[in-house]
Amino acid sequence: MAAFLVFPSYLPLGSQILATILFALSADLVLGYAGIVTLGHAAFFGTGAYTSGILAVNGWGEPISGLLAGALAAAVIGVVSGFLVLRTSGLTLLMQTLVVATLLHEAANRASSITGGDDGLQGMQMWPIFGVFRFDLFGRTAYIYCLVVLFLCWWLARRIVHSPFGRSLTGIRENVLRMHAIGAPVMRRRLVIYTISAALAGLAGGLIAQTTAFVGLGFLSLDRSGTVLIMLIIGGVGRLYGAFIGVPLYMIAQDRFSEVAPVYWYFWIGLLMVLVVAFARGGIFGLVGRLRR
């Protein structure tokens, strides 16, 4: 909200940050709570983005239903791929999530008549939200739209994390052997959270597609899956608020540094990663928590 008043010229970046926070939040649900290490979360982000985008390009520009369609499509990919990959764990699981995202990436590349292939998906016409609020040139509507969706999803994620189901996910992360031994349906629980997380990632992708009016193959890339993990680790994994710190920090730094030193900036983000892993396990949020104690 503050950014809305203070930095009006940064609103488009602000919207992207909000949507990316949602993406990181969805990754935190599987990585931080259920302990499912994934390198393919962009599969769901991209599926949501392409679904919302393709609808808008083909004459259905109603934002809310387009967004929900994106979430639904991502959830379907989540439940189907989760059913297959969640049977494994560790490195095998990591590779399989990567494979799912790569398959989708290649599928989007091949289906260029629908997705625009390398050129990306262009020419979206978004209708006003509720038929009233137009997406303006300055990105005010887009910013508030993203803010509202993020808030609702954050509220939902918070409910889930603090529910008995959420506690049982923490149990699965801490000791899956013991969860089996107390009779928990581990596979089902993991599949449920994986699907919910996929839906939220789909919403995030849909938001970016709708507010930037562009979807490209990069939305499904390994780079996208990896970057969201980096942002999450910088902010702090498994605490729901890590995304709110790591994502803005990363994206604002990227925005600033890429003007000053476009190539060099990865050095600084790399250095930051090394410092976080070496001295601030639990990310910046974890560090703040420790200093206050």
Added chain:
Amino acid sequence: MSEAARGAMLETRGLCKSFGALQVANSIDFRLERGARHALIGPNGAGKTSFVNLVTGALTPSAGQVLIGGAEVTDLPQSERIKRGLARTFQVTALFRRLTALENVTLAIAEREGVADDLFWPSGRHQRVIEEAYVLLESLDLADDALRPVNTLAYGRQRLIEIAVALGLAPKVLLLDEPAAGVPSSETGLVAGIVERLPPDIAVLIIDHDMDLVFRLARRITVMVQGSVLVEGPPEVIAADPEVRQVYLGERQRR
């Protein structure tokens, strides 16, 4: 119910399991009565842990049957057997390390009560579950540690919480896999104390090497060697059995 009334809470009939040429269970007939305090002993590699895994469903037998409360469970998965009252602890402490003792026990009770699928309402609404967990810890003299993360507790205390988590499932049959493993000998008494105070109608099977513990707790002992039951009987008979002395107690003294 009539089956259960006859007494056998846990029974195996002709249980066999082999990994290739290695036979880890060779036609094991075993009965655990209601309220039993039974110990399973045997040298390393005798197949004690494999037996536990066959009973809990972690391993599938090559032949034979497993019955809980008189009903056959041989083809049922682990979770179904737990619902029928089978609980176990682990030789190497298997706790939710960064969670508090109270949370550890609460997770078990939440699974038993079926509230763990609730994905929307705060955990705090299930007050009954949390209260039950606290009462359980209190009954084991662990209330002081209830709010501490278990990885900050001494190993001896962790072994007690290991048992508390299993008790959270309100078991009819409790398998204790080396309950005092890794605990300094000065503290094994604490573990024994908890086992002695377990509700009398629970059937308890203790798998252990520690002869002092076994002879203190068990009213019946089964000796396993190379996947087979060598002999079964009350402690004084086992202690006097020349064959047992040779293969097991003798071997232990030699070390």
